[in-house]
Amino acid sequence: MITIQGKGVSTGVAVGPLYFYRRADLTIRRTEVADKEAEWARFKAAQAKAIEQLGELAEKARAEAGDEAAMLFETHQMMAEDLDYEEAIENGIKGEGINAEAVVSETGEQFAAMFSAMDDAYMQARSADVKDVSGRIVSILLGAVQGGIDSPVPVVLAADDLAPSETVQLDKSKILGFVTSYGSGSSHTAILARTMGIPAIIGVGDQVKPEYEGREVIVDGGTGEVVVDPDDATRQALLAKREQLLKRQALLEQLKGKPNVTKDGQTVRVYCNIGNPEDVHTVLENDGGGVGLFRSEFLYLECDDYPTEDYQFEAYKKVLSDMGDKEVVIRTLDIGADKQIDYFNLPKEENPAMGNRALRICLNRPEIFRTQLRALYRASAYGHLCIMFPMVTSVWEVKEAKKMCEQVKKELTAEGIPFAEDVQLGIMIETPAAAVMSDRLAKEVDFFSCGTNDLTQYTLACDRQNNDLGRFFNPHHPSVLRLLKMVADNAHKNGIWVGICGELGADLELTETFLSIGIDELSVSPRAVLPLRQKIRETDVRQCREKLVNDLLSDQTQI
Amino acid sequence: MKSFSYTITDPVGIHARPAGLLVKAVKEFAGSTITIAKGDKSVNALKLMGLMQMGIKQGDAVTVSVEGGDEDAVCAAMEAFFKANL
Numbered sequence: 251m252i253t254i255q256g257k258g259v260s261t262g263v264a265v266g267p268l269y270f271y272r273r274a275d276l277t278i279r280r281t282e283v284a285d286k287e288a289e290w291a292r293f294k295a296a297q298a299k300a301i302e303q304l305g306e307l308a309e310k311a312r313a314e315a316g317d318e319a320a321m322l323f324e325t326h327q328m329m330a331e332d333l334d335y336e337e338a339i340e341n342g343i344k345g346e347g348i349n350a351e352a353v354v355s356e357t358g359e360q361f362a363a364m365f366s367a368m369d370d371a372y373m374q375a376r377s378a379d380v381k382d383v384s385g386r387i388v389s390i391l392l393g394a395v396q397g398g399i400d401s402p403v404p405v406v407l408a409a410d411d412l413a414p415s416e417t418v419q420l421d422k423s424k425i426l427g428f429v430t431s432y433g434s435g436s437s438h439t440a441i442l443a444r445t446m447g448i449p450a451i452i453g454v455g456d457q458v459k460p461e462y463e464g465r466e467v468i469v470d471g472g473t474g475e476v477v478v479d480p481d482d483a484t485r486q487a488l489l490a491k492r493e494q495l496l497k498r499q500a501l502l503e504q505l506k507g508k509p510n511v512t513k514d515g516q517t518v519r520v521y522c523n524i525g526n527p528e529d530v531h532t533v534l535e536n537d538g539g540g541v542g543l544f545r546s547e548f549l550y551l552e553c554d555d556y557p558t559e560d561y562q563f564e565a566y567k568k569v570l571s572d573m574g575d576k577e578v579v580i581r582t583l584d585i586g587a588d589k590q591i592d593y594f595n596l597p598k599e600e601n602p603a604m605g606n607r608a609l610r611i612c613l614n615r616p617e618i619f620r621t622q623l624r625a626l627y628r629a630s631a632y633g634h635l636c637i638m639f640p641m642v643t644s645v646w647e648v649k650e651a652k653k654m655c656e657q658v659k660k661e662l663t664a665e666g667i668p669f670a671e672d673v674q675l676g677i678m679i680e681t682p683a684a685a686v687m688s689d690r691l692a693k694e695v696d697f698f699s700c701g702t703n704d705l706t707q708y709t710l711a712c713d714r715q716n717n718d719l720g721r722f723f724n725p726h727h728p729s730v731l732r733l734l735k736m737v738a739d740n741a742h743k744n745g746i747w748v749g750i751c752g753e754l755g756a757d758l759e760l761t762e763t764f765l766s767i768g769i770d771e772l773s774v775s776p777r778a779v780l781p782l783r784q785k786i787r788e789t790d791v792r793q794c795r796e797k798l799v800n801d802l803l804s805d806q807t808q809i
Numbered sequence: 810m811k812s813f814s815y816t817i818t819d820p821v822g823i824h825a826r827p828a829g830l831l832v833k834a835v836k837e838f839a840g841s842t843i844t845i846a847k848g849d850k851s852v853n854a855l856k857l858m859g860l861m862q863m864g865i866k867q868g869d870a871v872t873v874s875v876e877g878g879d880e881d882a883v884c885a886a887m888e889a890f891f892k893a894n895l
Binding site: 321324325328329332333334335361364365368369370372373376379380 | 821824825826829832853855856857858859861862864866
């Protein structure tokens with residue numbers, strides 16, 4: 251058994267024989283031709299054929315992946331009939347009397363080199379397109395069949411990396427998974443694999459050797475593992491995982507697009523918690539209804555200095571536009587406590603969980619806060635934004651934060667920069683103070699989102715990072731649940747919505763309780779969306795509400 | 810010859826996709842020669858790769874000239890195209 255570690259870019263487990271992608275033999279010999287006109291006609295015919303093939307590929311891509319994907323091949327079509335390109339080829343064939351294969355290949359290299367020399371990364375990458383187009387014309391000239399899979403059974407396909415035109419032409423029914431030596435998470439192979447819902451592993455370098463061809467492999471796109479000649483225990487473990495994933499997939503298919511509605515008709519919004527703009531695709535894959543908590547800290551953690559307004563704007567804009575018209579709740583900077591950043595130069599504290607963190611830092615250092623708020627409001631023009639402030643204990647903090655938002659909006663208006671007028675402002679309820687004062691706080695904001703991790707730790711006076719507290723740390727403690735009920739009641743009395751974005755939101759033992767106290771939104775990790783939807787759809791709130799609420803408030807409950 | 814100046818507002822500049830759209834648009838006016846100039850470089854707007862290699866970015870000022878055919882009408886059509894797409 252040989253285990254190879256790569257990078258998984260599309261999840262799933264597949265088992266089958268390993269097969270190396272066959273490229274046609276494109277050895278080009280440079281010769282002089284006797285009949286220049288005939289050779290030119292041969293080129294024109296090959297060029298026309300290439301344009302026809304590219305047109306078919308564009309239509310195929312349009313059907314499989316939309317207009318944007320089709321545009322790639324349409325651009326290739328235009329390159330194939332580009333005037334300068336054609337003129338250079340004409341000179342080679344008619345002027346110098348060289349054979350078409352050699353001229354096309356050399357011209358392709360020349361044009362590719364011109365793009366490579368440009369000082370723009372996007373344009374440099376276009377050199378691959380020119381080579382791809384030239385390669386297509388050359389293979390037509392050589393009479394080669396486009397490379398592919400010549401196997402009677404489905405295979406795990408290995409390749410160095412696949413060009414866009416190669417991935418589109420693959421016989422998809424023959425592929426169980428991909429393993430490539432190079433490539434990136436956004437390469438065409440990765441995108442195709444995700445669209446097909448099959449595993450893909452990239453970056454294995456030369457670890458997958460040609461002599462493995464035909465041997466049994468198991469690939470796990472989740473962990474990035476490729477196992478050649480697996481032993482029985484490994485095969486069984488991975489096949490069990492495969493079963494589980496397939497069950498999940500079936501659940502997804504069955505629940506996708508279905509509303510989060512209980513048997514008696516109560517609906518609740520199920521959103522996702524994310525920490526990075528790249529996580530958006532997992533939200534959409536799992537059919538999340540929106541983003542209930544986007545932690546903006548990553549922007550600060552991945553930089554060596556304060557991230558600029560433009561840098562932040564681009565990140566927020568990406569998430570908002572990728573999510574379309576779905577709601578996205580972005581939480582303003584929440585550092586301090588267990589998340590420390592060097593350049594903030596925060597003094598060391600005895601008890602950071604109760605120290606200078608989150609909104610407290612923002613209010614004490616308004617220049618940092620202002621930059622973030624400006625970036626957020628600018629991005630609001632590109633989607634459906636809600637802004638949420640963390641770690642609130644008093645009404646004055648919220649008033650001060652809102653005042654800064656007003657100021658930023660005024661600045662943007664004066665500068666003529668567009669922003670959305672309907673951005674909702676909300677707060678995290680994660681301190682007992684905020685829960686107890688929620689009747690007053692509800693008058694200041696558009697929504698509440700309960701951060702149950704901190705709310706539990708502060709209410710029970712149990713450090714959540716201390717593993718020795720055992721039975722004293724009980725996230726189902728009635729004190730926490732009573733606070734949540736109080737917060738929900740105060741929110742509804744004041745006509746605002748209330749959500750839960752802590753880990754408790756995904757705790758299926760509490761779903762009935764949350765529905766009974768009228769929580770409007772549950773924000774959970776993307777993978778928890780569908781199991782939660784299933785639970786909601788099986789629940790009948792009429793049958794459990796009274797009992798659960800009574801239990802919550804009862805003096806008889808065991809605690 | 811008729812011409813007009815235009816400052817590119819598209820954030821990606823004349824990348825592959827906009828260049829492709831431009832070439833398609835220019836092909837409609839077979840009777841005119843349309844040239845795009847930036848600084849001392851210029852290119853026939855029918856040439857996709859030449860256009861891309863101009864490396865025209867957002868904020869760059871370009872001059873578009875039309876020669877031959879119904880210059881007034883073609884010039885107006887090109888100006889409308891630039892405003893709508895670039």
